[in-house]
Amino acid sequence: xxxxxxxxxxxxxxxxxxxxxxxxxxxxxxxxxxxxxxxxxxxxxxxxxxxxxxxxxxxxxxxxxxxxxxxxxxxxxxxxxxxxxxxxxxxxxxxxxxxxxxxxxxxxxxxxxxxxxxxxxxxxxx
Numbered sequence: 001x002x003x004x005x006x007x008x009x010x011x012x013x014x015x016x017x018x019x020x021x022x023x024x025x026x027x028x029x030x031x032x033x034x035x036x037x038x039x040x041x042x043x044x045x046x047x048x049x050x051x052x053x054x055x056x057x058x059x060x061x062x063x064x065x066x067x068x069x070x071x072x073x074x075x076x077x078x079x080x081x082x083x084x085x086x087x088x089x090x091x092x093x094x095x096x097x098x099x100x101x102x103x104x105x106x107x108x109x110x111x112x113x114x115x116x117x118x119x120x121x122x123x124x125x126x
Contacts, residue, residue, distance in 0.1 A: 051111045059104040066096050
């Protein structure tokens with residue numbers, strides 16, 4: 001008696017489910033607006049530059065205010081001013097400058113991340 005072979009295996013080929021298909025964006029991505037140098041792209045870049053300038057001027061204003069007040073310590077009476085000036089210049093000024101710089105870098109990175117999120121096409125990240 002000859003052994004019967006099993007019937008050939010049937011394979012089913014399916015496509016990507018309809019909900020998972022990527023659709024083209026309903027609008028032109030901002031990246032193309034910028035690369036084509038349209039007025040909308042120029043507006044996006046100007047908005048980034050304005051936000052970076054605002055952060056830089058804010059950091060500069062705080063720095064100028066804090067460090068600009070240091071010479072007022074010389075107007076104090078002589079015995080109190082001697083120690084206060086050295087403490088202010090040696091111990092207070094540098095941590096304050098470091099904090100301002102740290103705030104500025106964080107703000108600038110956030111501005112750039114917001115801009116990148118605006119420019120990148122959501123379909124590219126998937």
